[in-house]
Amino acid sequence: MFGLDKKDTSLLIIVAILTMLAPFILNPFPADSAMAQFNAGYPDLMQRFVIFGIFAIGFNILFGLTGYLSFGHAAFLGVGSYAAVWMFKLLSMNVIPAIILAVITSGLFALLIGFISLRRSGIYFSILTLAFAQMSFALAYSVLTPITGGETGLQLALDDPRILGASQTPEGNIPVPGLFGMEMRETTQIAVGAWEFTFNVGYYFCAVIMLLSFYLAIRIFRSPFGMMLRAIKSNQQRLNYTGLNARPYTLAAFVISGMYAGLAGGLMASMDPLAGAERMFWTASGEVVLMTILGGVGTLIGPVLGAGMIKYMENIISKINSDILHGWFAFMPDGLEDFVVAIVYPFIGKGWHLTLGIIFMLVVIFLPGGLVEGGQRIAKAFKRRKSDDASGKTSTEPAE
Amino acid sequence: MGILEVKDVNKRFGGLQALGNVNLSVAENSCHAIIGPNGAGKSTLLNCLVGKLIPDTGSVMFDGQSVLGRKPYEINQMGISRVFQTPEIFGDLSVLENMMIPIFAKRDGAFRMHAVEHTENEKEIVEQAEQILEDLNMADKRHFHSASMSRGDKRRLEIGMCLAQQPRLLLLDEPTAGMARADTNNTIDLLKQIKEERDITIAIIEHDMHVVFSLAERITVLAQGTPLVEDTPEKIKGHPKVREAYLGETA
Numbered sequence: 001m002f003g004l005d006k007k008d009t010s011l012l013i014i015v016a017i018l019t020m021l022a023p024f025i026l027n028p029f030p031a032d033s034a035m036a037q038f039n040a041g042y043p044d045l046m047q048r049f050v051i052f053g054i055f056a057i058g059f060n061i062l063f064g065l066t067g068y069l070s071f072g073h074a075a076f077l078g079v080g081s082y083a084a085v086w087m088f089k090l091l092s093m094n095v096i097p098a099i100i101l102a103v104i105t106s107g108l109f110a111l112l113i114g115f116i117s118l119r120r121s122g123i124y125f126s127i128l129t130l131a132f133a134q135m136s137f138a139l140a141y142s143v144l145t146p147i148t149g150g151e152t153g154l155q156l157a158l159d160d161p162r163i164l165g166a167s168q169t170p171e172g173n174i175p176v177p178g179l180f181g182m183e184m185r186e187t188t189q190i191a192v193g194a195w196e197f198t199f200n201v202g203y204y205f206c207a208v209i210m211l212l213s214f215y216l217a218i219r220i221f222r223s224p225f226g227m228m229l230r231a232i233k234s235n236q237q238r239l240n241y242t243g244l245n246a247r248p249y250t251l252a253a254f255v256i257s258g259m260y261a262g263l264a265g266g267l268m269a270s271m272d273p274l275a276g277a278e279r280m281f282w283t284a285s286g287e288v289v290l291m292t293i294l295g296g297v298g299t300l301i302g303p304v305l306g307a308g309m310i311k312y313m314e315n316i317i318s319k320i321n322s323d324i325l326h327g328w329f330a331f332m333p334d335g336l337e338d339f340v341v342a343i344v345y346p347f348i349g350k351g352w353h354l355t356l357g358i359i360f361m362l363v364v365i366f367l368p369g370g371l372v373e374g375g376q377r378i379a380k381a382f383k384r385r386k387s388d389d390a391s392g393k394t395s396t397e398p399a400e
Numbered sequence: 401m402g403i404l405e406v407k408d409v410n411k412r413f414g415g416l417q418a419l420g421n422v423n424l425s426v427a428e429n430s431c432h433a434i435i436g437p438n439g440a441g442k443s444t445l446l447n448c449l450v451g452k453l454i455p456d457t458g459s460v461m462f463d464g465q466s467v468l469g470r471k472p473y474e475i476n477q478m479g480i481s482r483v484f485q486t487p488e489i490f491g492d493l494s495v496l497e498n499m500m501i502p503i504f505a506k507r508d509g510a511f512r513m514h515a516v517e518h519t520e521n522e523k524e525i526v527e528q529a530e531q532i533l534e535d536l537n538m539a540d541k542r543h544f545h546s547a548s549m550s551r552g553d554k555r556r557l558e559i560g561m562c563l564a565q566q567p568r569l570l571l572l573d574e575p576t577a578g579m580a581r582a583d584t585n586n587t588i589d590l591l592k593q594i595k596e597e598r599d600i601t602i603a604i605i606e607h608d609m610h611v612v613f614s615l616a617e618r619i620t621v622l623a624q625g626t627p628l629v630e631d632t633p634e635k636i637k638g639h640p641k642v643r644e645a646y647l648g649e650t651a
Contacts, residue, residue: 003518224504224522225515227493231501234492241450241488242502243476243565245510252513 008218011300015214019207022046023197030194034327037319040312043187043200048311050203050210051267056291056303057210057217058260062253063289064298065226067233071126071285072113072133076106076258078140078280080265082147085154085275092165093175095184095205095270099263106262107255114254118247121236133285140277153276177270179205184271202271209267210304213260218300220256229253261288290356294363296370305371313352313359320348403428403601404449404569409458411444411625418444419455420625426569431595431602433616435609437646441625442605443485446573449603450482451475462569473510481562482571486578487554489561491547495538498546498557499529502564529564536560536590552583559590563598570594572604576611588614613637621645 002009018025027041040046059073080102087098117128140148148154156174160167169175177184184202191197220226231239232246239246269275278284287310295306325341325348332340347355367373402425411419419441426432436442447453449460451472460467467475476482490498503525508514520526533539536556541549546557555575562570575591576584588611594600595615606612612619612633619636621628623645629636636642 003516005518005520219518220515222518222520223515224500224517224519225513227497227501227519228504230493231490231497234490235488237484238488238490238561239501240472241476241482241484242561243473243505243510244501245471245473248511252515256515 002215004218004222008222008300012211012215012218015301015304016211019050019211020204022049022203022207023199027195027197031191031196032194037324038316040316042198043185043203045311045315046200046203047206047267047271048315049308050206051264051271052288052291052307052311053304054206054210054213054267055261055264055288056295056307057213058257058264059288060257060292060297060299060303061217061220061229061260062257063292064303065221065229065233066250066253068118068121068250068254069126069289070117070129070254070257071282071289072129072131072136073257073261073288074282074284075113075133075136075280076110076261077265077268077284078136078275078277079109080106080262081269081275081279082140082154082265083262084266084269085156085273086147088156088162088177088269088273089160090163092162093177093273094165095177095179095266098177098270099209099266102262102266102269103259104262106265107259109262110255110258111251114251114258118250118254130282130285133280134282137277137280137282140280148275148277150277153274155274177273206267206271209263213263214300214304221300225249225252290360294360294370296372299370299372302370302372309359309371310356313356317348317352317355318350322349402426403463404603405459405461406445406449407459407461409445409448409455409460411441411448411453411455418625419448422458422622422625422627424620424627424630426601426603427618428568428601429599430617431591431604431615433604433606433612433619434622435606435612435619436622436628439624440622440645442622443573444625445622446482446571446605449475449571450480476505476565476567477510479568480571481565481567481569483555483558483562483573483575485573487551487558489546489554489558491545493546494542495533495544495546495549495557496526496529496542498561499532499542499564500525502561503528506565532560532564550583551579552586555579555583555587556590559587559594563594567600569601569603572602572606574606574608575604576606576608584608584611587611591615 002012004012023041023046026046027039029035029039055077063069083105084098084102087101091097113129113132117125117132120128141150158168158174166175182201184205186201188199189196190199228244228249232249236246265279291306291310292303293306294309295304296302322341322345325344326337329337329340345351363370404426406422406424409419409422422445434442434445444453448455449467451467451470451474454468462478462480465478467478490501507525530539530542533542538553538556538560541553546554549557576587579587591602592615595602604615616633618630619633620630621636621642628641628645629639631639
């Protein structure tokens, strides 16, 4: 179906079902229960899941297929955001033109940076991209203030022209981004018993775009172009002596993944119409590398899983504070309770990075293929047990 | 006039004269071996032919066109394929995919943005690749992870990948180095078969005299960067200069 083989089609369908039902899946705990703080089904976070999913899918097209590790991908995210906000300021609050401009601008930007950076490979390529991203950050933060808003970031104002829209709403407010009259922030809450589920237009818009991006990524992975990219990662020397020019292939991959990042940036601005230079900071570039490696480099679904995991921890674990910990361990005797809380405390709240670091280390050491490899191992173990059971019942012969 | 004409090629690395006035002519559809002791400049010469090195002076003409200053992929597209001393294949890819890449390169040129069609829908490419694997007796291995194969199989695959491009000149750099005897003999048989079945020129660099004398029609002996003699295998065998170069004997 859709030009995919059976396995990829079922993967796509599973991802589609999961994203469409995310408001239910991410809110498994009743709203008033003590576990409600682990619910992730609120619009802001769900939007971040899919937007960073897109970012990581695109990054994986470059890093997963060609093996070129870009350390400056956040620059494209930032450029996309700025482009989208400018579209909101100048044209209209419709998100479609904003996103299109975001993708085109970041694509052109990626073409320029890629053309220069891809003269080198390996660590030198990474350093070049990092340098470009940091230069972009510094420029956006200072010199380019008229375009980027500098330290305060680029924001909408009441006197923006918005040629095809209105500068102000009748009430005198700044209009909000929407899709042909549907506002991105529009949210419906449905209560089912003790549970509360939130449905947000912006989330579903992002989710549909993520599914399209995911579908496109599968097509690229399975195409001859994708095969050539894997060949570049595998043995560039052989590729050169097989009559293929690696440069345009890597550049095309770089531009495609830059456009994915721009798309993510445009969507971020569409959900919340402001853009700041900090989106281009090198830690933001590092984050997408972590997401991809955590989920599984070169796998289709890995980057999405990695993005989800990191964003979940960033938003959920960081909200746990010492009062909550005391609540959890209240059943213990006083001295022991304080002791346990003191041990756990560094890993929560602002210390969530520590937890992330430990998980990342464990994954890299024990599951070099990321979370996807973990899933595969579990599936294999299940299969083996099943077949063992089956053979145990049907025959009494030894296995070998 | 041969298909490959090397004229007065010199190459210096600092104080070392790696190649000094090398002249070489490889006749079309022949098998020409280049032999010589270690450090004779065989690999340097080969690297000058495929664009990895550029000679200081002299010319290298392939089929009437100069190859100098061209990139390796451009030279390959002209019709020169190269087999490396250690088999260079796409280790992360399956055997079938390895075989498909040169066929794509032959059909689509050095670059083609071909990003949406499913690879398996490229029926003619898949069929061609499977045909070559069949010819190499590797059809049963087509879904193997190619890095996990034996060295002999990797070499077979690499030669097959070069043939898939239907090159006019096949360059082999010590194709049997580090191979077991059985693998060496298999490789010799494969190359003999290729020579018989195709219109192809083969230039081979080799240490193993067994390989050289079973394949070559003409032999050039290189010593200290200069061709010593060029002749048929029979005459080379007993040539005093060759014995001297190889064994260090003074006549």
